[in-house]
Amino acid sequence: MRNMELRITFYHISKILGRAKILDFLIKLADYTGKRERIMIKNFLDSLKSKSLPMNFLHKLNWGTVVRTIFLVGLCFSLVTLAENTKPVLAEETEAPTLEKPAKNREKSIIKEEKNSKAPNDSSKRDALFAELEKHSAVLKAQEKVLKIVSEIISPSVVHITSDSVKRGSRGERIKQHDEGSGIIIQHQDRFFILTNHHVIRDALNENIEIQYFDNRTTNPIHVWYDKETDVAVMEVKEKGLIPAKIGDSNQTDIGDFVLAVGSPFGLNSSVTFGIISAKGRRALNIDANVNLQDFIQTDAAINPGNSGGPLVNLQGEVIAMNTAIASNTGVSAGIAFSIPINMVELIADQLIIYGKAKRAYLGVTLDSTFTPLKAKAMGIEKGNGALVSDVAPGSPAALGNISIGDVIVTFNKTSVDDEKHLYNLVNLTEIGPEIPVMVYRHGKIYSTKIRLLER
Numbered sequence: 001m002r003n004m005e006l007r008i009t010f011y012h013i014s015k016i017l018g019r020a021k022i023l024d025f026l027i028k029l030a031d032y033t034g035k036r037e038r039i040m041i042k043n044f045l046d047s048l049k050s051k052s053l054p055m056n057f058l059h060k061l062n063w064g065t066v067v068r069t070i071f072l073v074g075l076c077f078s079l080v081t082l083a084e085n086t087k088p089v090l091a092e093e094t095e096a097p098t099l100e101k102p103a104k105n106r107e108k109s110i111i112k113e114e115k116n117s118k119a120p121n122d123s124s125k126r127d128a129l130f131a132e133l134e135k136h137s138a139v140l141k142a143q144e145k146v147l148k149i150v151s152e153i154i155s156p157s158v159v160h161i162t163s164d165s166v167k168r169g170s171r172g173e174r175i176k177q178h179d180e181g182s183g184i185i186i187q188h189q190d191r192f193f194i195l196t197n198h199h200v201i202r203d204a205l206n207e208n209i210e211i212q213y214f215d216n217r218t219t220n221p222i223h224v225w226y227d228k229e230t231d232v233a234v235m236e237v238k239e240k241g242l243i244p245a246k247i248g249d250s251n252q253t254d255i256g257d258f259v260l261a262v263g264s265p266f267g268l269n270s271s272v273t274f275g276i277i278s279a280k281g282r283r284a285l286n287i288d289a290n291v292n293l294q295d296f297i298q299t300d301a302a303i304n305p306g307n308s309g310g311p312l313v314n315l316q317g318e319v320i321a322m323n324t325a326i327a328s329n330t331g332v333s334a335g336i337a338f339s340i341p342i343n344m345v346e347l348i349a350d351q352l353i354i355y356g357k358a359k360r361a362y363l364g365v366t367l368d369s370t371f372t373p374l375k376a377k378a379m380g381i382e383k384g385n386g387a388l389v390s391d392v393a394p395g396s397p398a399a400l401g402n403i404s405i406g407d408v409i410v411t412f413n414k415t416s417v418d419d420e421k422h423l424y425n426l427v428n429l430t431e432i433g434p435e436i437p438v439m440v441y442r443h444g445k446i447y448s449t450k451i452r453l454l455e456r
Contacts (some may be wrong), residue, residue: 002096002329005104007221012024014342016269016321018245027280029051030099031323033177033341033431034270034418039197041425042048045249046246047302048307048397050313051336054320055144057207057369060274068186069288071379072194074363077284080445085261085306086326089437091325095167098314100391100392100427108269118185118291121266123348126350146315147274147315148209149317150313150315150316150317151260151262151272153246153317154260154262154311154317154319155214155244155262155270155272155344156212156214156215157184157185157244157245158183158184158185158214158245158262158263158270158310158312159182159184159211159213160181160182160183160212160213160264160267161180161181161182161183161194161196161200161201161208161209161210161211161264161309161411162178162180162209162210162271163177163178163179163180163200163201163202163204163208163210163213164176164179164208165176165177165202165204165205166203166259167203167207177203177204179199179201179202179204180198180200180264180267180306181196181197181201181263181264181306181310182196182200182262182263182307182309182311182323183195183196183200183211183218183235183309183310183321183338184196184245184304184309184310184311184322185242185243185245186244186349187242187244187246188353189206189351189442190389191236191238192236192237192239192240192242193234193235193236193349193353194211194221194234194235194237194242195232195233195234195309195322195345195349196234196235196308196309197223197231197232197233197234197308197309197320197322197324198226198227198228198233199231199286199308200226200233200308200309201226201233201235201374203228203245204215204218206221206222206223206224207220209221209224209235211237211241212236212269213239213242214243214270216387217239218248219238219239221235221236222236222237223235223236225352225353225356225357227348227350227357228290228291228353228359229290229291229292229293229428229456230291230293230344230348230358230429231287231290231291231324231338231340231386232322232340232344232347232348232349232352234349234352234353236353236357245308245311245317245319246316246318246319247280247319247342247346248314248316248318248319248342249318249320249342249343250297250321250341250342250344251341251343251415252304252341253277253280253297253314253320253341253411254280255276255277255279255280255320256276256277256278257276257277257315258274258275258276258314258315259274259275259276259277259299259301259313259314259315259320259321260272260273260275260301260312260313261273261274261275261299261301261302261303261307261310261311261312261313261323261337261339262307262308262311263303263308263310263311263323264307264308265302265304265305265306266304266305266306266308267306270355271307273302274300276300276301277297277299278299279297279298280297280298280299280412281295281296281418281422282294282296282297282338283295283296283300283421283422283425284421285325285327285338286339287324287325291416293308293344293424293428293429294421295338295340295341295344295422295423295425295429296324296325296338296339296340297312297320297321297338297340297341297343298336298337298338299312299321299337299338299339300335300336300337301337302333302335302337303323303333303337303339304325304332304333305331307323307337307366308323308324308325309322310322310323310326311323312339315361320341320342321339321340321341321345322339322340322341322342322345323337323338324339325337325338326338330347344429347429347431348429350413359432359455359456360428360455360456361402361427361428361430361431361432361453361455361456362396362427362453362454362456363396363398363431363451363456364387364392364393364395364396364397364398364399365386365391365392365393365396365398365403365409366389366391366392366393367388367389367420367423367424368387368388368389368390368392368419368420370406371386371387371388371419371420373385375388377380378410379408379441380444381408381441383410385410385416385417385418385419386408386409386410386417386419386441387408387409387420387422387423388406388407388408388420389403389404389405389407389408389409390405391405391411392404392405396454397451397452397453398451400451400452401438401441401449401450401451401452402449403438403451404442404451405441407440407441408440408441408442409423409437409438409439409440410438410439410440410441412426412427412430412436412438413426413430413436413439414436426455427453428456430453431453432453432454433452433453434452434455435450435451435452436450436451436452437443437449437450437452438450
């Protein structure tokens with residue numbers, strides 16, 4: 001019974017392993033076994049080849065040897081099974097190179113082949129693209145050149161300003177103030193002056209105001225004048241041979257015009273930013289309690305602390321406004337900045353230099369603050385603009401010019417009047433003395449008159 005079980009065991013092992021496949025392997029394995037095991041394996045292999053096991057073979061066995069032999073055959077079975085599972089894969093990789101490669105390597109190979117095959121075409125295509133870019137970028141290069149030239153023209157006419165002052169607190173304590181900003185060099189006859197904002201130099205003594213020129217020379221002003229209502233200040237300097245800025249006409253500016261803002265944001269001298277005019281006639285901004293006369297140009301050119309007092313320049317290299325304030329929740333540029341039109345700055349500066357103060361004109365009317373464009377259109381004013389007169393002072397320039405209660409002033413000094421605030425600015429910033437043309441709307445018709453303003 002025991003012999004029959006062993007014979008059946010060998011038979012199943014031979015069936016599972018496959019006689020031909022394990023023959024060479026078992027012969028090699030026999031070299032590493034003892035003499036009895038080698039004989040045992042040899043006889044076993046012979047039996048496998050003849051597909052039978054003689055009974056006398058089993059009787060002659062030493063059962064210790066049998067156990068060791070069975071163990072070796074079992075080990076052979078495990079190793080051959082593992083070999084059968086792995087050997088075909090290795091064979092496919094080495095013997096069948098035409099089969100597909102793994103995806104990642106295949107993609108790299110394809111990309112490499114494409115690059116090699118298309119390299120000449122890509123090179124010629126890139127050359128053609130560069131040539132086309134050169135042709136089409138000529139316009140942009142010309143515009144870029146304009147910006148470079150404007151920057152080069154205006155930079156020597158812009159200065160950096162620092163000021164230190166002391167103010168009294170609510171309890172009478174002394175509070176030190178340090179301000180920084182920019183300025184614009186102008187020439188009046190044979191004297192040189194610096195235009196800037198009043199808030200840049202407020203309350204500072206002349207010796208505590210330092211002006212740094214483009215070439216890094218520093219100086220102090222010899223005279224200082226300012227107008228709080230417009231936030232304009234003028235400083236005279238002793239240096240000669242300075243390069244004054246070219247002053248433009250802010251009345252000729254339009255929304256969408258390209259502009260450059262030049263100044264010293266955060267103390268970084270001669271910084272230039274680029275943008276457009278976003279809007280005009282910004283009034284009633286909450287900038288400072290004393291700045292009542294407002295007619296700002298709005299720009300999206302980056303303006304930051306330190307830019308105040310610097311120029312806003314058009315593409316002709318002309319100063320068309322003086323940078324003054326920004327609208328921001330963080331204290332830095334948010335793309336909304338305000339500049340005082342240079343016509344207003346120049347008017348105030350001339351008065352400060354000549355008279356030592358800014359002169360204010362007087363018209364002699366009271367205006368209706370509730371008058372709106374809708375009301376104007378309802379009255380028959382097509383554009384819906386103008387300022388409604390609610391009272392006229394006796395003997396005033398308005399009375400002498402035949403302006404009456406109920407009239408709507410639609411133009412003043414050839415400028416269309418938007419509303420009562422606009423007219424207030426126009427009157428206060430108009431030169432005193434010459435006759436001013438005025439047009440009013442009365443009972444469905446337009447009448448013209450001339451008014452000679454008085455000093456307030």
